[in-house]
Amino acid sequence: LSADKSTESKRKVTCLLKLVSAVGAGRCRLSKIGASRRPPPARVRVAVRLRPFVDGTAGASDPPCVRGMDSCSLEIANWRNHQETLKYQFDAFYGERSTQQDIYAGSVQPILRHLLEGQNASVLAYGPTGAGKTHTMLGSPEQPGVIPRALMDLLQLTREEGAEGRPWALSVTMSYLEIYQEKVLDLLDSTSGDLVIREDCRGNILIPGLTQKPITSFADFERHFLPASRNRTVGATRLNQRSSRSHAVLLVKVDQRERLAPFRQREGKLYLIDLAGSEDNRRTGNKGLRLKESGAINASLFVLGKVVDALNQGLPRVPYRDSKLTRLLQDSLGGSAHSILIANIAPERHFYLDTVSALNFAARTKEVINRPFTNESLQPHVLGPVKLSQKELLGPPEAKKARGPEEEEIGSAEPMAASASASQKLSPLQKLSSMDPAMLERLLSLDRLLASQGSQGAPLLSTPKRERMVLMKTVEEKDLEIERLKMKQKELEAKVLAQKAEDSKEKENHCPTILRPLLHRTVTVAKPLKKAVVMPLQLIQEQAASPNAEIHILKNKGRKRKVESLDAPEPEEKAEDCWELQISPELLAHGRQKILDLLNEGSARDLRSLQRIGPKKAQLIVGWRELHGPFSQVEDLERVEGITGKQMESFLKANILGLAAGQRCGPS
Numbered sequence: 001l002s003a004d005k006s007t008e009s010k011r012k013v014t015c016l017l018k019l020v021s022a023v024g025a026g027r028c029r030l031s032k033i034g035a036s037r038r039p040p041p042a043r044v045r046v047a048v049r050l051r052p053f054v055d056g057t058a059g060a061s062d063p064p065c066v067r068g069m070d071s072c073s074l075e076i077a078n079w080r081n082h083q084e085t086l087k088y089q090f091d092a093f094y095g096e097r098s099t100q101q102d103i104y105a106g107s108v109q110p111i112l113r114h115l116l117e118g119q120n121a122s123v124l125a126y127g128p129t130g131a132g133k134t135h136t137m138l139g140s141p142e143q144p145g146v147i148p149r150a151l152m153d154l155l156q157l158t159r160e161e162g163a164e165g166r167p168w169a170l171s172v173t174m175s176y177l178e179i180y181q182e183k184v185l186d187l188l189d190s191t192s193g194d195l196v197i198r199e200d201c202r203g204n205i206l207i208p209g210l211t212q213k214p215i216t217s218f219a220d221f222e223r224h225f226l227p228a229s230r231n232r233t234v235g236a237t238r239l240n241q242r243s244s245r246s247h248a249v250l251l252v253k254v255d256q257r258e259r260l261a262p263f264r265q266r267e268g269k270l271y272l273i274d275l276a277g278s279e280d281n282r283r284t285g286n287k288g289l290r291l292k293e294s295g296a297i298n299a300s301l302f303v304l305g306k307v308v309d310a311l312n313q314g315l316p317r318v319p320y321r322d323s324k325l326t327r328l329l330q331d332s333l334g335g336s337a338h339s340i341l342i343a344n345i346a347p348e349r350h351f352y353l354d355t356v357s358a359l360n361f362a363a364r365t366k367e368v369i370n371r372p373f374t375n376e377s378l379q380p381h382v383l384g385p386v387k388l389s390q391k392e393l394l395g396p397p398e399a400k401k402a403r404g405p406e407e408e409e410i411g412s413a414e415p416m417a418a419s420a421s422a423s424q425k426l427s428p429l430q431k432l433s434s435m436d437p438a439m440l441e442r443l444l445s446l447d448r449l450l451a452s453q454g455s456q457g458a459p460l461l462s463t464p465k466r467e468r469m470v471l472m473k474t475v476e477e478k479d480l481e482i483e484r485l486k487m488k489q490k491e492l493e494a495k496v497l498a499q500k501a502e503d504s505k506e507k508e509n510h511c512p513t514i515l516r517p518l519l520h521r522t523v524t525v526a527k528p529l530k531k532a533v534v535m536p537l538q539l540i541q542e543q544a545a546s547p548n549a550e551i552h553i554l555k556n557k558g559r560k561r562k563v564e565s566l567d568a569p570e571p572e573e574k575a576e577d578c579w580e581l582q583i584s585p586e587l588l589a590h591g592r593q594k595i596l597d598l599l600n601e602g603s604a605r606d607l608r609s610l611q612r613i614g615p616k617k618a619q620l621i622v623g624w625r626e627l628h629g630p631f632s633q634v635e636d637l638e639r640v641e642g643i644t645g646k647q648m649e650s651f652l653k654a655n656i657l658g659l660a661a662g663q664r665c666g667p668s
């Protein structure tokens with residue numbers, strides 16, 4: 001009878017679960033759609049620019065140490081073997097004859113459009129000191145670089161996109177800072193001290209207190225930028241008369257505000273970064289302050305290298321916080337930006353080692369994956385700063401009443417329609433805009449969902465108010481129903497448990513003789529091992545029968561073990577038989593070889609089939625292999641960051657026999 005009851009309850013629970021999932025299907029679909037909207041990956045793009053020989057500098061008469069092969073690849077002599085060259089392939093290679101326009105049009109201009117989609121973008125100039133970073137980013141009045149060209153185009157784009165009558169109003173602001181000796185200094189306000197870098201809850205990097213100047217024209221930009229550039233710390237070194245002693249970061253923000261409901265806002269950030277060059281102080285001849293500056297520059301570039309390596313190897317901790325530069329670049333490298341790195345290199349022979357190191361860094365950076373997404377939210381005061389005609393917002397009767405002195409202009413800091421009396425006369429659209437942001441956010445996602453379903457789904461926000469309300473009500477009712485069913489499910493589960501307890505009690509009463517006294521011991525249930533290594537039974541049997549078997553199973557007189565019981569006051573000592581395996585060295589060697597093959601050829605997924613290798617370790621092994629080449633012996637595992645000698649030994653023990661035996665028995 002009790003078994004019947006329990007089956008019945010289980011059936012009820014199953015039915016309820018089915019019901020819950022059926023009722024919740026609409027919501028699940030919503031959240032799944034949200035989840036599947038994970039931003040698509042965008043690899044950091046890398047371009048290399050080789051500067052021409054500069055007149056009057058040492059080594060200008062020597063042949064160049066780098067040679068371009070085509071528009072994407074180059075080669076450089078291999079210092080380990082003079083018969084060979086090292087070949088590199090990038091997204092673009094610009095030779096010594098390339099112009100400023102080539103670099104801008106080929107590598108920078110294409111990413112600017114993302115700013116108008118509310119996404120972030122960044123351009124970084126990297127390379128040894130004197131290799132042409134500032135020339136690439138800033139250029140000269142005759143040969144303007146990336147910065148003036150990008151600003152010119154961006155301002156033009158925003159003017160067109162934000163023109164009257166277009167759906168979005170656009171505004172552009174600029175900030176300019178330098179990181180000098182690990183201090184963040186505002187170049188637009190020379191009186192400011194070291195600024196702090198913070199991260200908001202959405203992972204955006206912010207610098208509170210950093211000056212932001214609105215710019216509407218290129219003349220505006222130059223008015224702020226040129227004097228600020230003079231504030232940047234430069235100094236003469238043996239390799240560059242005007243060497244940048246700091247990392248300079250120009251931040252351009254494009255804000256967009258939707259003119260009509262649902263009054264979204266978007267923000268796209270563009271970082272244009274001229275990094276200070278890595279310096280070999282034996283060659284720069286730096287002393288005193290220059291040496292100190294150089295130390296800070298090299299240290300932050302070293303952390304930059306570590307960040308790139310950590311991202312490539314999928315390490316759990318990326319050391320962004322180890323320098324101000326990497327902290328600032330957090331959303332550009334491995335973050336949310338469309339990023340391009342321009343590695344500048346020099347042709348002179350004395351730059352050879354710096355060039356190889358810059359090329360290696362560039363090659364590693366090419367593997368970094370970003371996930372740019374649109375920074376979109378609702379305007380906090382939807383009727384505030386955007387220039388909206390009241391006619392656009394109000395229905396005909398309200399429009400008449402509202403036209404008048406309260407109409408606001410663009411750029412007004414104060415939100416409008418805040419007074420209680422005004423809110424009493426709100427039109428449906430105004431009510432929508434004054435709605436609880438969470439509710440509005442939800443409406444928006446519903447709206448997007450319906451829009452994504454094609455023609456059958458009319459956008460929610462443009463459906464009449466009554467239908468909208470009905471839809472919202474349905475969602476709320478479904479929510480309530482789900483909650484109710486969940487409660488019911490819990491109740492039923494509790495009943496099933498109570499029933500089980502009752503059943504087992506009954507059993508105890510009926511057959512008391514079968515029961516053994518329980519061991520008085522707290523047992524911790526160990527997490528089951530991912531895949532138990534089981535010696536194939538067939539093999540053991542074969543080996544037991546064959547005198548030449550490679551595995552011998554020996555029965556030893558056992559060790560003594562203390563066993564506690566409820567009956568005995570003291571734990572009893574019991575001898576247990578234990579089994580020992582003797583394995584032939586040949587079989588062990590096979591096992592080792594098989595592990596080695598897997599380490600060298602297996603994918604991260606294959607590696608996870610090994611004992612003691614989880615997803616993180618598998619990733620680390622693949623990363624190590626890509627960086628250092630194949631493992632020559634299993635013990636090399638110890639050299640992988642995060643794997644200790646002890647872990648390597650236990651890994652070996654756990655896998656060797658299973659793999660060796662697997663080999664003898666044919667494919668598993």
Ligand SMILES: Nc1ncnc2c1ncn2[C@@H]1O[C@H](COP(=O)(O)OP(=O)(O)OP(=O)(O)O)[C@@H](O)[C@H]1O
Nearest residue numbers: 051054129130131132133134135240243244276277
């Ligand atoms: N593509 C180029 N064409 C002509 N001249 C160039 C080019 N690139 C760099 N130069 C010249 O080389 C010199 C060094 O360049 P630049 O100052 O841009 O180097 P840098 O990498 O910014 O150095 P640092 O890191 O020390 O600031 C400058 O005189 C610059 O005008």
